[in-house]
Amino acid sequence: MSTTYGTASSITIPSDGDTIDATDVNTPFAAIWDRHDVLADTAALTAILVPTHGLIRYVRGYGHYVFVTSGTYSASTAASPWILASGDGTAGRWVLDLTSQAQSSVIRSFSCADGLPRGSTTIAKTHDITTTSFWCPCTGDNTAADASRAFMYSEYRYMKFPDVEVGSAIGRHLLFPLNAYMLQGATLNSVKLNLAGTGHGALPAMMPSLAVVRYKPEDNSLASLLAANTLDDASGTIAAYDSLHAITLTCDQNTTVDMEANSYYAVVCNEGHTNALAELRLYNFVLTMTAKGFF
Structure with a gap:
Protein backbone atom coordinates (compact mmCIF):
# COMPACT_ATOMS: atom_id res chain seq x y z
CA MET A 1 0.00 0.00 0.00
CA SER A 2 1.34 3.42 -0.86
CA THR A 3 2.33 5.98 1.74
CA THR A 4 1.04 9.00 -0.21
CA TYR A 5 -2.62 9.89 -0.47
CA GLY A 6 -4.09 11.72 -3.39
CA THR A 7 -6.43 11.37 -6.32
CA ALA A 8 -5.67 8.57 -8.74
CA SER A 9 -3.06 9.34 -11.38
CA SER A 10 -3.64 8.54 -15.02
CA ILE A 11 -1.74 5.67 -16.58
CA THR A 12 0.36 6.81 -19.55
CA ILE A 13 0.77 4.28 -22.31
CA PRO A 14 4.46 4.40 -23.37
CA SER A 15 5.58 4.96 -26.93
CA ASP A 16 7.98 2.60 -28.66
CA GLY A 17 11.48 3.07 -27.31
CA ASP A 18 10.40 4.73 -24.04
CA THR A 19 12.02 3.57 -20.85
CA ILE A 20 9.57 2.44 -18.17
CA ASP A 21 10.68 2.41 -14.54
CA ALA A 22 8.95 1.34 -11.32
CA THR A 23 7.50 4.80 -10.70
CA ASP A 24 5.71 4.76 -14.05
CA VAL A 25 3.86 1.62 -12.98
CA ASN A 26 3.62 1.84 -9.20
CA THR A 27 2.34 5.39 -8.79
CA PRO A 28 -0.98 5.02 -10.66
CA PHE A 29 -1.61 1.47 -9.49
CA ALA A 30 -0.87 2.38 -5.87
CA ALA A 31 -3.56 5.06 -6.04
CA ILE A 32 -6.04 2.54 -7.43
CA TRP A 33 -5.10 0.03 -4.72
CA ASP A 34 -5.55 2.60 -1.97
CA ARG A 35 -9.02 3.44 -3.21
CA HIS A 36 -10.23 -0.15 -2.93
CA ASP A 37 -8.16 -1.49 -0.05
CA VAL A 38 -10.50 -2.18 2.89
CA LEU A 39 -9.95 -0.14 6.05
CA ALA A 40 -10.96 -1.94 9.23
CA ASP A 41 -13.03 0.88 10.72
CA THR A 42 -13.69 4.62 10.67
CA ALA A 43 -10.81 5.18 13.10
CA ALA A 44 -8.42 3.99 10.41
CA LEU A 45 -10.10 6.39 7.99
CA THR A 46 -9.76 9.47 10.17
CA ALA A 47 -6.13 8.55 10.96
CA ILE A 48 -5.10 9.27 7.36
CA LEU A 49 -2.79 12.29 7.41
CA VAL A 50 -3.42 15.41 5.34
CA PRO A 51 -6.20 14.02 3.13
CA THR A 52 -6.89 15.96 -0.06
CA HIS A 53 -10.10 16.88 -1.83
CA GLY A 54 -11.52 13.98 -3.83
CA LEU A 55 -9.61 11.27 -1.97
CA ILE A 56 -11.65 8.05 -1.77
CA ARG A 57 -11.25 5.25 0.76
CA TYR A 58 -13.32 2.14 1.51
CA VAL A 59 -14.33 1.26 5.10
CA ARG A 60 -15.57 -2.20 6.01
CA GLY A 61 -19.28 -2.19 6.82
CA TYR A 62 -19.88 1.32 5.45
CA GLY A 63 -18.63 1.58 1.89
CA HIS A 64 -16.73 4.35 0.12
CA TYR A 65 -15.97 7.68 1.76
CA VAL A 66 -14.80 10.73 -0.16
CA PHE A 67 -12.88 13.62 1.42
CA VAL A 68 -14.26 17.04 0.48
CA THR A 69 -12.84 20.47 1.22
CA SER A 70 -15.62 22.42 -0.48
CA GLY A 71 -19.33 22.07 -1.03
CA THR A 72 -22.34 21.35 1.18
CA TYR A 73 -20.74 18.83 3.55
CA SER A 74 -17.20 20.19 3.79
CA ALA A 75 -17.83 21.78 7.21
CA SER A 76 -20.85 19.77 8.32
CA THR A 77 -21.25 18.89 11.98
CA ALA A 78 -23.51 15.92 11.26
CA ALA A 79 -23.20 12.94 13.56
CA SER A 80 -20.77 10.10 13.02
CA PRO A 81 -20.42 7.86 11.09
CA TRP A 82 -21.92 9.43 7.97
CA ILE A 83 -19.72 12.54 8.02
CA LEU A 84 -16.34 12.54 9.80
CA ALA A 85 -13.64 15.09 10.50
CA SER A 86 -10.02 14.36 9.70
CA GLY A 87 -8.07 13.17 12.70
CA ASP A 88 -5.19 15.58 12.04
CA GLY A 89 -7.42 18.64 11.73
CA THR A 90 -7.20 19.01 7.96
CA ALA A 91 -10.03 21.30 6.82
CA GLY A 92 -12.80 19.29 5.21
CA ARG A 93 -14.86 16.20 5.95
CA TRP A 94 -14.96 12.51 5.12
CA VAL A 95 -18.42 11.97 3.62
CA LEU A 96 -20.03 8.60 2.99
CA ASP A 97 -20.36 8.36 -0.78
CA LEU A 98 -24.12 8.41 -1.28
CA THR A 99 -23.81 7.04 -4.80
CA SER A 100 -22.83 3.72 -3.25
CA GLN A 101 -25.75 3.91 -0.82
CA ALA A 102 -28.39 4.80 -3.40
CA GLN A 103 -32.02 3.96 -2.84
Whole structure:
Protein backbone atom coordinates (compact mmCIF):
# COMPACT_ATOMS: atom_id res chain seq x y z
CA MET A 1 0.00 0.00 0.00
CA SER A 2 1.34 3.42 -0.86
CA THR A 3 2.33 5.98 1.74
CA THR A 4 1.04 9.00 -0.21
CA TYR A 5 -2.62 9.89 -0.47
CA GLY A 6 -4.09 11.72 -3.39
CA THR A 7 -6.43 11.37 -6.32
CA ALA A 8 -5.67 8.57 -8.74
CA SER A 9 -3.06 9.34 -11.38
CA SER A 10 -3.64 8.54 -15.02
CA ILE A 11 -1.74 5.67 -16.58
CA THR A 12 0.36 6.81 -19.55
CA ILE A 13 0.77 4.28 -22.31
CA PRO A 14 4.46 4.40 -23.37
CA SER A 15 5.58 4.96 -26.93
CA ASP A 16 7.98 2.60 -28.66
CA GLY A 17 11.48 3.07 -27.31
CA ASP A 18 10.40 4.73 -24.04
CA THR A 19 12.02 3.57 -20.85
CA ILE A 20 9.57 2.44 -18.17
CA ASP A 21 10.68 2.41 -14.54
CA ALA A 22 8.95 1.34 -11.32
CA THR A 23 7.50 4.80 -10.70
CA ASP A 24 5.71 4.76 -14.05
CA VAL A 25 3.86 1.62 -12.98
CA ASN A 26 3.62 1.84 -9.20
CA THR A 27 2.34 5.39 -8.79
CA PRO A 28 -0.98 5.02 -10.66
CA PHE A 29 -1.61 1.47 -9.49
CA ALA A 30 -0.87 2.38 -5.87
CA ALA A 31 -3.56 5.06 -6.04
CA ILE A 32 -6.04 2.54 -7.43
CA TRP A 33 -5.10 0.03 -4.72
CA ASP A 34 -5.55 2.60 -1.97
CA ARG A 35 -9.02 3.44 -3.21
CA HIS A 36 -10.23 -0.15 -2.93
CA ASP A 37 -8.16 -1.49 -0.05
CA VAL A 38 -10.50 -2.18 2.89
CA LEU A 39 -9.95 -0.14 6.05
CA ALA A 40 -10.96 -1.94 9.23
CA ASP A 41 -13.03 0.88 10.72
CA THR A 42 -13.69 4.62 10.67
CA ALA A 43 -10.81 5.18 13.10
CA ALA A 44 -8.42 3.99 10.41
CA LEU A 45 -10.10 6.39 7.99
CA THR A 46 -9.76 9.47 10.17
CA ALA A 47 -6.13 8.55 10.96
CA ILE A 48 -5.10 9.27 7.36
CA LEU A 49 -2.79 12.29 7.41
CA VAL A 50 -3.42 15.41 5.34
CA PRO A 51 -6.20 14.02 3.13
CA THR A 52 -6.89 15.96 -0.06
CA HIS A 53 -10.10 16.88 -1.83
CA GLY A 54 -11.52 13.98 -3.83
CA LEU A 55 -9.61 11.27 -1.97
CA ILE A 56 -11.65 8.05 -1.77
CA ARG A 57 -11.25 5.25 0.76
CA TYR A 58 -13.32 2.14 1.51
CA VAL A 59 -14.33 1.26 5.10
CA ARG A 60 -15.57 -2.20 6.01
CA GLY A 61 -19.28 -2.19 6.82
CA TYR A 62 -19.88 1.32 5.45
CA GLY A 63 -18.63 1.58 1.89
CA HIS A 64 -16.73 4.35 0.12
CA TYR A 65 -15.97 7.68 1.76
CA VAL A 66 -14.80 10.73 -0.16
CA PHE A 67 -12.88 13.62 1.42
CA VAL A 68 -14.26 17.04 0.48
CA THR A 69 -12.84 20.47 1.22
CA SER A 70 -15.62 22.42 -0.48
CA GLY A 71 -19.33 22.07 -1.03
CA THR A 72 -22.34 21.35 1.18
CA TYR A 73 -20.74 18.83 3.55
CA SER A 74 -17.20 20.19 3.79
CA ALA A 75 -17.83 21.78 7.21
CA SER A 76 -20.85 19.77 8.32
CA THR A 77 -21.25 18.89 11.98
CA ALA A 78 -23.51 15.92 11.26
CA ALA A 79 -23.20 12.94 13.56
CA SER A 80 -20.77 10.10 13.02
CA PRO A 81 -20.42 7.86 11.09
CA TRP A 82 -21.92 9.43 7.97
CA ILE A 83 -19.72 12.54 8.02
CA LEU A 84 -16.34 12.54 9.80
CA ALA A 85 -13.64 15.09 10.50
CA SER A 86 -10.02 14.36 9.70
CA GLY A 87 -8.07 13.17 12.70
CA ASP A 88 -5.19 15.58 12.04
CA GLY A 89 -7.42 18.64 11.73
CA THR A 90 -7.20 19.01 7.96
CA ALA A 91 -10.03 21.30 6.82
CA GLY A 92 -12.80 19.29 5.21
CA ARG A 93 -14.86 16.20 5.95
CA TRP A 94 -14.96 12.51 5.12
CA VAL A 95 -18.42 11.97 3.62
CA LEU A 96 -20.03 8.60 2.99
CA ASP A 97 -20.36 8.36 -0.78
CA LEU A 98 -24.12 8.41 -1.28
CA THR A 99 -23.81 7.04 -4.80
CA SER A 100 -22.83 3.72 -3.25
CA GLN A 101 -25.75 3.91 -0.82
CA ALA A 102 -28.39 4.80 -3.40
CA GLN A 103 -32.02 3.96 -2.84
CA SER A 104 -33.27 1.38 -5.32
CA SER A 105 -36.87 0.86 -6.34
CA VAL A 106 -38.16 -2.60 -5.48
CA ILE A 107 -41.41 -4.03 -6.87
CA ARG A 108 -43.20 -7.12 -5.59
CA SER A 109 -46.35 -8.56 -7.16
CA PHE A 110 -48.61 -11.49 -6.41
CA SER A 111 -51.85 -12.85 -7.78
CA CYS A 112 -55.00 -12.62 -5.71
CA ALA A 113 -55.74 -16.17 -6.84
CA ASP A 114 -52.62 -17.54 -5.15
CA GLY A 115 -54.61 -18.63 -2.12
CA LEU A 116 -53.19 -16.04 0.27
CA PRO A 117 -56.42 -14.67 1.78
CA ARG A 118 -57.25 -16.62 4.90
CA GLY A 119 -59.40 -14.34 6.97
CA SER A 120 -62.22 -11.89 7.33
CA THR A 121 -62.55 -8.83 9.50
CA THR A 122 -65.51 -8.48 11.80
CA ILE A 123 -66.66 -4.90 11.62
CA ALA A 124 -69.37 -2.64 12.99
CA LYS A 125 -69.69 -0.47 9.92
CA THR A 126 -68.34 -0.14 6.43
CA HIS A 127 -64.64 0.64 6.12
CA ASP A 128 -64.01 0.36 9.86
CA ILE A 129 -60.62 -1.34 10.00
CA THR A 130 -59.91 -0.78 13.67
CA THR A 131 -60.72 -4.38 14.55
CA THR A 132 -57.92 -6.79 15.33
CA SER A 133 -60.10 -9.87 14.83
CA PHE A 134 -58.06 -11.35 12.03
CA TRP A 135 -59.05 -14.96 12.62
CA CYS A 136 -58.16 -17.55 10.02
CA PRO A 137 -59.63 -19.32 8.32
CA CYS A 138 -63.04 -17.68 8.42
CA THR A 139 -65.67 -18.96 6.00
CA GLY A 140 -68.80 -17.04 6.94
CA ASP A 141 -70.05 -13.53 7.46
CA ASN A 142 -70.83 -14.10 11.16
CA THR A 143 -74.62 -14.37 10.82
CA ALA A 144 -76.50 -17.47 11.94
CA ALA A 145 -78.00 -18.15 8.53
CA ASP A 146 -74.75 -17.71 6.67
CA ALA A 147 -72.12 -18.94 9.08
CA SER A 148 -71.16 -21.99 7.06
CA ARG A 149 -71.05 -20.47 3.60
CA ALA A 150 -67.74 -19.47 2.05
CA PHE A 151 -67.49 -15.78 1.31
CA MET A 152 -64.81 -15.98 -1.37
CA TYR A 153 -63.42 -18.27 -4.00
CA SER A 154 -60.65 -18.25 -6.56
CA GLU A 155 -60.27 -19.02 -10.20
CA TYR A 156 -56.90 -19.35 -11.88
CA ARG A 157 -56.78 -15.67 -12.88
CA TYR A 158 -58.45 -13.89 -9.98
CA MET A 159 -60.30 -14.06 -6.68
CA LYS A 160 -63.82 -12.74 -6.42
CA PHE A 161 -66.60 -11.93 -3.98
CA PRO A 162 -69.39 -14.34 -4.98
CA ASP A 163 -72.29 -12.62 -3.22
CA VAL A 164 -74.14 -9.31 -3.38
CA GLU A 165 -73.68 -6.83 -0.52
CA VAL A 166 -76.85 -4.71 -0.50
CA GLY A 167 -76.60 -3.28 3.01
CA SER A 168 -74.99 -0.09 4.19
CA ALA A 169 -72.59 -2.08 6.39
CA ILE A 170 -70.35 -4.61 4.70
CA GLY A 171 -69.22 -7.61 6.70
CA ARG A 172 -67.16 -9.26 4.00
CA HIS A 173 -63.57 -8.16 3.69
CA LEU A 174 -60.60 -10.04 2.32
CA LEU A 175 -57.35 -10.03 4.22
CA PHE A 176 -54.13 -10.49 2.23
CA PRO A 177 -50.89 -11.10 4.20
CA LEU A 178 -48.01 -9.05 2.77
CA ASN A 179 -44.98 -10.11 4.82
CA ALA A 180 -43.73 -12.56 2.22
CA TYR A 181 -43.33 -9.71 -0.25
CA MET A 182 -41.80 -7.06 2.02
CA LEU A 183 -38.16 -6.12 2.65
CA GLN A 184 -37.09 -5.50 6.24
CA GLY A 185 -36.07 -1.86 6.70
CA ALA A 186 -37.40 -0.75 3.31
CA THR A 187 -39.87 2.08 2.81
CA LEU A 188 -43.25 0.91 1.55
CA ASN A 189 -44.31 3.57 -0.94
CA SER A 190 -47.52 2.22 -2.41
CA VAL A 191 -49.80 -0.79 -2.71
CA LYS A 192 -51.80 -1.21 -5.90
CA LEU A 193 -54.76 -3.56 -6.36
CA ASN A 194 -55.88 -4.43 -9.89
CA LEU A 195 -59.60 -5.25 -9.98
CA ALA A 196 -62.74 -5.13 -12.12
CA GLY A 197 -66.49 -5.03 -11.55
CA THR A 198 -68.90 -7.19 -13.52
CA GLY A 199 -72.04 -6.25 -15.49
CA HIS A 200 -73.10 -3.02 -13.80
CA GLY A 201 -75.93 -0.82 -15.02
CA ALA A 202 -74.91 1.91 -12.58
CA LEU A 203 -72.01 2.46 -10.22
CA PRO A 204 -72.41 0.96 -6.73
CA ALA A 205 -73.42 3.45 -4.07
CA MET A 206 -70.53 2.09 -1.99
CA MET A 207 -67.42 1.49 -4.03
CA PRO A 208 -64.77 -1.09 -3.10
CA SER A 209 -61.95 0.14 -0.90
CA LEU A 210 -58.40 -0.79 0.01
CA ALA A 211 -56.56 -0.43 3.30
CA VAL A 212 -53.00 -1.37 4.26
CA VAL A 213 -52.38 -2.05 7.92
CA ARG A 214 -49.74 -3.38 10.26
CA TYR A 215 -50.64 -5.56 13.21
CA LYS A 216 -48.46 -5.66 16.32
CA PRO A 217 -49.06 -8.86 18.32
CA GLU A 218 -47.19 -7.54 21.36
CA ASP A 219 -49.97 -5.15 22.30
CA ASN A 220 -52.71 -6.33 19.91
CA SER A 221 -52.66 -2.99 18.08
CA LEU A 222 -53.51 -2.15 14.51
CA ALA A 223 -52.11 0.86 12.62
CA SER A 224 -52.94 2.10 9.15
CA LEU A 225 -50.28 3.06 6.62
CA LEU A 226 -52.68 5.68 5.27
CA ALA A 227 -53.76 8.64 7.40
CA ALA A 228 -57.24 8.47 5.88
CA ASN A 229 -57.36 4.72 6.74
CA THR A 230 -59.04 3.52 3.54
CA LEU A 231 -58.97 4.48 -0.13
CA ASP A 232 -62.13 4.06 -2.20
CA ASP A 233 -62.23 2.99 -5.83
CA ALA A 234 -62.33 6.27 -7.78
CA SER A 235 -63.79 4.94 -11.04
CA GLY A 236 -66.06 7.62 -12.49
CA THR A 237 -67.89 5.62 -15.13
CA ILE A 238 -69.43 2.17 -15.48
CA ALA A 239 -67.09 1.36 -18.36
CA ALA A 240 -64.04 2.21 -16.27
CA TYR A 241 -65.28 0.28 -13.25
CA ASP A 242 -66.17 -2.88 -15.17
CA SER A 243 -62.81 -2.85 -16.97
CA LEU A 244 -59.49 -3.79 -15.42
CA HIS A 245 -58.39 -0.82 -13.31
CA ALA A 246 -56.52 -0.15 -10.09
CA ILE A 247 -56.83 1.28 -6.61
CA THR A 248 -53.37 2.64 -5.75
CA LEU A 249 -52.84 3.45 -2.10
CA THR A 250 -49.86 5.74 -1.46
CA CYS A 251 -48.60 5.12 2.07
CA ASP A 252 -48.17 8.34 4.08
CA GLN A 253 -47.42 7.07 7.60
CA ASN A 254 -45.79 4.05 9.29
CA THR A 255 -43.95 3.43 6.03
CA THR A 256 -40.73 1.85 7.37
CA VAL A 257 -41.08 -1.92 7.19
CA ASP A 258 -40.45 -3.61 10.54
CA MET A 259 -41.38 -7.27 10.32
CA GLU A 260 -39.67 -8.06 13.62
CA ALA A 261 -42.47 -6.25 15.44
CA ASN A 262 -45.36 -6.26 12.95
CA SER A 263 -47.28 -8.26 10.40
CA TYR A 264 -48.57 -6.42 7.33
CA TYR A 265 -51.88 -6.89 5.53
CA ALA A 266 -53.92 -5.46 2.69
CA VAL A 267 -57.64 -5.35 3.49
CA VAL A 268 -60.14 -5.21 0.62
CA CYS A 269 -63.75 -4.17 1.18
CA ASN A 270 -66.41 -5.35 -1.28
CA GLU A 271 -68.74 -3.03 -3.19
CA GLY A 272 -72.13 -2.55 -1.56
CA HIS A 273 -75.54 -0.91 -1.16
CA THR A 274 -77.57 0.33 -4.15
CA ASN A 275 -76.46 -1.02 -7.56
CA ALA A 276 -74.06 -3.48 -5.97
CA LEU A 277 -73.58 -6.80 -7.74
CA ALA A 278 -71.73 -10.02 -7.09
CA GLU A 279 -68.53 -11.11 -8.80
CA LEU A 280 -66.16 -8.22 -8.00
CA ARG A 281 -62.88 -9.60 -9.31
CA LEU A 282 -59.51 -9.04 -7.64
CA TYR A 283 -56.58 -9.80 -9.93
CA ASN A 284 -53.25 -8.94 -8.32
CA PHE A 285 -51.36 -6.70 -5.94
CA VAL A 286 -48.26 -4.65 -6.76
CA LEU A 287 -46.09 -3.37 -3.89
CA THR A 288 -43.53 -0.63 -4.54
CA MET A 289 -40.73 -0.05 -2.02
CA THR A 290 -37.39 1.71 -1.85
CA ALA A 291 -34.42 0.11 -0.14
CA LYS A 292 -30.75 1.02 0.22
CA GLY A 293 -28.27 -1.05 -1.69
CA PHE A 294 -30.85 -3.45 -3.15
CA PHE A 295 -29.89 -4.38 -6.69
